[in-house]
Amino acid sequence: MHPTVGDPVHARLEAALHALANLGGDLPSHASRIGQILFSPPRIVVVGRLKAGKSTLVNALIGAPLAETAALEATNVVTVYSDGSPSRAELVRLDGTVTPQPLTFTGGVDLVCPPTEIAYVQRHLPSQALRDITLIDTPGLATLTVDNAATTRRALIDGFEQTRSASVDADAAVFLFDSAPRADEVEFLHQLGFTPLTTLGVLSRADGFGEGALGARDPLAHSADHAGVLASQLTGLVGSVVPVAGLLAESSHTGRITEADARALAALAGPGPVELFDIIDVGDPMPVDPATVGRLVDLVGEYGLVHGRAVAARGAHALNEWLVARSGIAVLRDLLHSSLREYAVLQRAARILREIDALAYGHPAREAIRSIAYGLENDPGLMPVLLLRSLRSLLRSDPVSPLVPELVDLLRGRSFAERLRLPASVPPAVVRDTAAARLTVVQQRTAGVSSAAEDAALTVLARAYTTIWRTHA
């Protein structure tokens, strides 16, 4: 039942698409269009408040300075980064039309029309980092420019002034915030309609957390503690919260640190942190000119300036390694490519089910298409997809339903015992009896359902418990 066990979901969807293509007419081309979704990586969107560090993080993860980052509001279009060659960009307009876009010398995208007419930019580039996920950078929420926030909503939220072809179809989200997320950010996340399984929280700009580089507490250690607190406060929203200093990761992963930078940083050794900034602020004579100090702050931030001086004496490579280690990017990348990706794959499968369903409407072969869709809906191999879909609609309509944690457990558990919240060591008979007992409870609850989403969830839960019970019978 767990998404990592083989990949029965993929195999079943592929078989269904073959069956669809075999129906002839225009269906082979539809099957191939839907197949492209199945064979492309799941799509992970990076969202958060203005200047939360989204583009910096995207660059760090891809390992190339592709997305514009700036102290002022920088990102004004949604950009989808996918693995592919040759390196190129396409512009997708609100009406779904696609036109190629010239790249700048540095690999940026020159927009030929106003951002308000653009649904998103599709950027293809050969990249190992994008082999199994596609990353989507978005303009900040609650931005000074209302247009930018509207751009993000339009591309991401179902029914928000959106045509089908202009949607970026995200399967999971990385949600950046720099302290506790504010009410409007939480509201936006709810509107996105993801689940805690498909949403990863990032406490961003961790190097400046709390009182920053000059405070009594180390900001990275402080942010790690705070991430734990936030994770327990936001359980309904995000699966976990990881502290990340995106700038440190971006500078080290994009090869921007040179030997000259390391030498300049090392030359600043000596004064204590406060004294160092006093010297910089007053413009006292320094071993390094002010422009270079400015470059160093851009590269490694104030935290890097204070704490990177000693390691910089060992050269650019050592400094780079230190920045990577301090940035926390490895933990984020692991989660992104493991659990977040797994659930994003399930979400993508739900998107495929929806596509097949939609095809049946008004199609001459609708009976045959419906029978394929019905086969998928009742396939125990697709159980995790159906559980996640149920969880998603329940969170939308009835987030406090007692069925929510039940669905989450079934999806998260790595073993049958875990899925039923039993100790790992229980004998199979206990698993079987617990599943049977849960089945009875679910069947009894069907009488008093409060919403269509809950009704649908009970059906899926009943099937899940039946499957577990049968497996242990």
Ligand SMILES: Nc1nc2c(ncn2[C@@H]2O[C@H](COP(=O)(O)OP(=O)(O)OP(=O)(O)O)[C@@H](O)[C@H]2O)c(=O)[nH]1
């Ligand atoms: N010290 C520090 N600065 C950061 C970090 N991440 C981003 N910044 C800086 O914060 C500013 C904004 O970063 P961006 O990555 O452009 O932020 P964004 O969320 O993409 O911004 P918008 O697209 O305008 O919403 C830039 O000057 C970055 O260098 C970080 O981890 N630490």
Ligand SMILES: [Mg+2]
């Ligand atoms: Mg940005």
